[in-house]
Amino acid sequence: MIAISSLIVGAVLLLVLLAIAVRGWLAARDSADLLGSDDEVGKEGCPSEFVGRIFSPVDWRYVHEMKSPDIEKLFRKERRTVALVWVRQVSFAIRRIMREHAAIARQSSNLRAATELKIFVQFTALMVTCGAIRVGIDLAGPMRIGGLARYAHSLAQQVARAEQTFELAMQQRARPVQ
Amino acid sequence: MSVPSNAVILQAAYDDLLRRSLSKISGDLARIIYLASTRDYNTGTYHHDGLAARFRSDVAAAALEAAHREIFYRIAACSLEQLVGELEIYLNSSHQAREDVLHIWQKLEPYRLALPMDTNAAVARLFVSNLRLALAILQRQAQPTVDP
Numbered sequence: 547m548i549a550i551s552s553l554i555v556g557a558v559l560l561l562v563l564l565a566i567a568v569r570g571w572l573a574a575r576d577s578a579d580l581l582g583s584d585d586e587v588g589k590e591g592c593p594s595e596f597v598g599r600i601f602s603p604v605d606w607r608y609v610h611e612m613k614s615p616d617i618e619k620l621f622r623k624e625r626r627t628v629a630l631v632w633v634r635q636v637s638f639a640i641r642r643i644m645r646e647h648a649a650i651a652r653q654s655s656n657l658r659a660a661t662e663l664k665i666f667v668q669f670t671a672l673m674v675t676c677g678a679i680r681v682g683i684d685l686a687g688p689m690r691i692g693g694l695a696r697y698a699h700s701l702a703q704q705v706a707r708a709e710q711t712f713e714l715a716m717q718q719r720a721r722p723v724q
Numbered sequence: 725m726s727v728p729s730n731a732v733i734l735q736a737a738y739d740d741l742l743r744r745s746l747s748k749i750s751g752d753l754a755r756i757i758y759l760a761s762t763r764d765y766n767t768g769t770y771h772h773d774g775l776a777a778r779f780r781s782d783v784a785a786a787a788l789e790a791a792h793r794e795i796f797y798r799i800a801a802c803s804l805e806q807l808v809g810e811l812e813i814y815l816n817s818s819h820q821a822r823e824d825v826l827h828i829w830q831k832l833e834p835y836r837l838a839l840p841m842d843t844n845a846a847v848a849r850l851f852v853s854n855l856r857l858a859l860a861i862l863q864r865q866a867q868p869t870v871d872p
Contacts, residue, residue: 591844592844592846592847593797593844593847595801596800596801596844596846596847596850599800599801599803599850600846600850602803604803604804605803605804605805605854608803608804608805609804609857609861612861612864614864616860616864617857617860617861617864620856620857620860621857624853624854624856624857625853627849627853628846628849628850628853631845631846631849632846635844635845635846
């Protein structure tokens with residue numbers, strides 16, 4: 547009896563996880579047409595204050611006080627779209643940084659394992675965080691996952707800075723000794 | 725006598741633009757619509773005869789672009805409540821009937837043309853999205869309440 551109920555609970559959990567994954571995938575696909583190409587994404591980074599604004603609960607409280615289901619529905623739809631554009635932008639930017647990093651690393655003869663491992667761990671953490679934000683946007687709404695978005699934003703800045711330092715170091719090593 | 729640098733000339737043109745033109749326009753929303761209207765649809769370059777006569781046309785264009793970007797980011801950073809206030813100022817200063825402007829803005833979304841070139845996609849989307857919401861909020865406020 548216990549085995550059957552465990553099986554049912556397991557199957558239900560699996561279905562819920564599957565539904566979340568499908569919603570996340572659909573959300574990512576929906577936001578794909580909102581951005582053009584990788585180039586468009588990379589022209590100008592999103593300033594920190596706007597990350598706070600996109601995920602801020604202040605606007606939601608203002609809308610909620612109006613007690614209008616139509617405005618609330620429109621707000622959720624609009625803010626979800628903006629948040630997904632931002633997540634996609636971060637994912638694009640970070641993948642581009644990693645591509646550039648891999649291209650430079652392939653040409654380098656003296657890589658430092660510790661630096662490479664650090665960059666890889668940051669990259670993986672960022673991609674996992676972006677996935678979690680996508681699911682969070684769908685399940686809870688952008689206004690409830692501001693902390694996670696700010697964390698992803700600061701992590702993306704760290705990865706970009708680490709990559710710049712790496713590029714500079716590679717350029718200096720490649721210069722002929724006078 | 726030293727020749728002023730490009731940055732100094734640009735700053736002077738920018739200050740001139742703020743003093744003579746933008747300070748006379750009420751509200752940032754009206755200012756951004758005005759600045760976007762000085763941009764050529766085909767080339768994306770900015771033109772202002774008076775400013776170009778006082779400075780050079782390229783300096784005038786750069787000053788207009790800088791002002792456009794600055795005001796755009798200021799509006800995009802507004803809370804929704806502040807943006808509703810900005811939209812109120814714009815509607816009150818408009819010579820057209822309030823409900824007509826609201827209707828046309830909701831239908832044609834002319835504020836999309838107010839986006840500066842090469843802005844961050846998420847910020848641009850936030851700007852458009854917030855204006856859409858602000859319009860819906862004012863539209864709702866304009867509708868008469870029905871007593872139960």
